[in-house]
Amino acid sequence: MRFFEYEARxxxxxxxxxxxxxxxxxxxxxxxxxxxRIGGPTVIKSQVLTGGRMKAGGVKFADTPEEASQHAAxxxxxxxxxxxxxxxxxxxxxxxxxxxxxxxxxxxxxxxxLMLFSDMGGIDIEQVAEExxxxxxxxxxxxxxxxxxxxxxxxxxxxxxxxxxxxRATPILARLARLFLENDMLLAEINPLAxxxxxxxxALDAHMEMEDEGMVRQKGLIKALGIAPEEGTRExxxxxxxxxxxxxxxxxxxxxxxxGKDTGFHGNIGLVIGAGGxxxxxxxxxxxxxxxxxxxxxxGGNPSVAKAxxxxxxxxxxxxxxxxxxxxxxxxxxxxxxxxxGVIKACLELGKDPGETIAIFRxxxxxxxxxxxxxxxxxxxxxxxxxxxxxAAGRAVAKIQGEAA
Amino acid sequence: xxxxxIFIGVEVADSVASDPAVGAKLDEVCPVNIFKGxxxxxxxxxxxxxxxxxxxxxxxxxxxxxxITKLYDDGAAL
Numbered sequence: 001m002r003f004f005e006y007e008a009r010x011x012x013x014x015x016x017x018x019x020x021x022x023x024x025x026x027x028x029x030x031x032x033x034x035x036x037r038i039g040g041p042t043v044i045k046s047q048v049l050t051g052g053r054m055k056a057g058g059v060k061f062a063d064t065p066e067e068a069s070q071h072a073a074x075x076x077x078x079x080x081x082x083x084x085x086x087x088x089x090x091x092x093x094x095x096x097x098x099x100x101x102x103x104x105x106x107x108x109x110x111x112x113x114l115m116l117f118s119d120m121g122g123i124d125i126e127q128v129a130e131e132x133x134x135x136x137x138x139x140x141x142x143x144x145x146x147x148x149x150x151x152x153x154x155x156x157x158x159x160x161x162x163x164x165x166x167x168r169a170t171p172i173l174a175r176l177a178r179l180f181l182e183n184d185m186l187l188a189e190i191n192p193l194a195x196x197x198x199x200x201x202x203a204l205d206a207h208m209e210m211e212d213e214g215m216v217r218q219k220g221l222i223k224a225l226g227i228a229p230e231e232g233t234r235e236x237x238x239x240x241x242x243x244x245x246x247x248x249x250x251x252x253x254x255x256x257x258x259x260g261k262d263t264g265f266h267g268n269i270g271l272v273i274g275a276g277g278x279x280x281x282x283x284x285x286x287x288x289x290x291x292x293x294x295x296x297x298x299x300g301g302n303p304s305v306a307k308a309x310x311x312x313x314x315x316x317x318x319x320x321x322x323x324x325x326x327x328x329x330x331x332x333x334x335x336x337x338x339x340x341x342g343v344i345k346a347c348l349e350l351g352k353d354p355g356e357t358i359a360i361f362r363x364x365x366x367x368x369x370x371x372x373x374x375x376x377x378x379x380x381x382x383x384x385x386x387x388x389x390x391x392a393a394g395r396a397v398a399k400i401q402g403e404a405a
Numbered sequence: 406x407x408x409x410x411i412f413i414g415v416e417v418a419d420s421v422a423s424d425p426a427v428g429a430k431l432d433e434v435c436p437v438n439i440f441k442g443x444x445x446x447x448x449x450x451x452x453x454x455x456x457x458x459x460x461x462x463x464x465x466x467x468x469x470x471x472x473i474t475k476l477y478d479d480g481a482a483l
Contacts, residue, residue, distance in 0.1 A: 374477045
């Protein structure tokens with residue numbers, strides 16, 4: 001789940017991290033009132049769940065409350081990358097001595113949270129990491145063991161920060177790490193974290209993303225932020241018709257689980273794949289062998305014939321897809337014969353020859369002998385666990401690309 | 406009473422197909438709702454036939470009177 005900046009700032013504030021005396025509003029007149037309360041130059045920032053605000057004119061500086069009001073009116077009417085603003089944030093224009101970056105992100109490879117700190121804030125951390133790796137401190141920490149401020153201190157020191165700045169930044173990164181754990185975050189970022197001329201630190205911008213599955217546990221926080229339940233996870237993109245259709249098929253039948261994504265996929269190989277990390281592995285294998293997937297999918301948990309059929313039909317109905325590859329890692333709780341029935345049924349219902357349409361079927365595991373009888377009946381090429389995922393993907397690519405050539 | 410789908414065929418002997426007690430029991434035991442018990446006995450729900458998981462629970466309800474055939478295996482009985 002994603003949060004607007006004004007919500008992320010509130011989360012940061014609740015964690016005890018200093019923030020500016022900002023105000024959020026959906027009304028230009030109120031923006032003036034907030035600016036009057038602040039009593040000095042302000043920054044008016046569009047509240048949208050997309051990047052590129054500054055470039056699009058969604059961030060403006062004002063010297064007077066009247067100017068702040070005018071900027072707020074303009075920004076409230078400004079669409080950015082297809083997003084209309086939720087409102088505007090009116091922020092004091094801080095006199096900054098130095099900008100830093102403080103972040104905590106879930107490292108899916110290490111399966112641990114990763115703290116990041118840099119003395120080059122205000123720009124993308126990815127850019128800093130690439131161009132100035134010595135200015136980025138990193139450190140994993142356990143989500144299970146008690147967290148020590150010293151771990152945060154080590155990360156900040158690794159970025160070359162010393163002295164009072166190190167002492168003052170340490171509790172901020174430590175609080176950010178605890179906030180990350182306590183609120184089921186995937187990303188908790190303060191950028192820039194500003195050091196003011198008096199040596200104090202303050203968060204000037206914040207970015208938070210919560211694990212979708214954590215939303216149930218975090219109902220209290222979500223409610224306190226005034227977020228309506230119907231807002232859901234605020235997905236970063238509008239689901240495609242394929243994604244909507246697969247989601248509906250999954251929701252209509254409690255047996256098994258299917259997921260389908262096709263945003264960013266434009267290939268000709270339909271993938272009906274899954275099982276224990278098999279989807280990612282197989283998608284990578286297809287790509288690395290020169291194949292062009294038309295979609296990504298996940299199927300497992302012993303789906304019904306209807307559910308497997310529904311997914312296969314949606315994949316086959318995608319533009320440019322002539323064949324599908326049905327592949328999984330070794331399955332124990334998903335029946336091979338049931339999936340075989342589902343994908344064959346999809347072909348038959350679409351008037352396609354299963355033997356021609358299914359490039360390869362590689363699902364070893366529960367009830368595979370029964371499944372292989374079905375595949376034999378329809379003349380489908382299949383293989384058992386003696387053929388690796390890599391080789392199965394290669395055979396599918398060769399078959400599909402070969403015919404396309 | 407006999408109905409075939411794509412992969413599975415289901416047959417309920419006429420002698421028990423009109424028995425509401427057998428129909429109710431078949432309805433109760435089938436995990437994928439192939440049978441629907443009625444006042445007149447039992448109906449076979451065509452759209453669910455291919456969902457059969459070959460569990461044989463229906464065989465135990467009225468031994469010898471229910472037959473599941475695997476149409477993909479030359480009509481072999483379960």
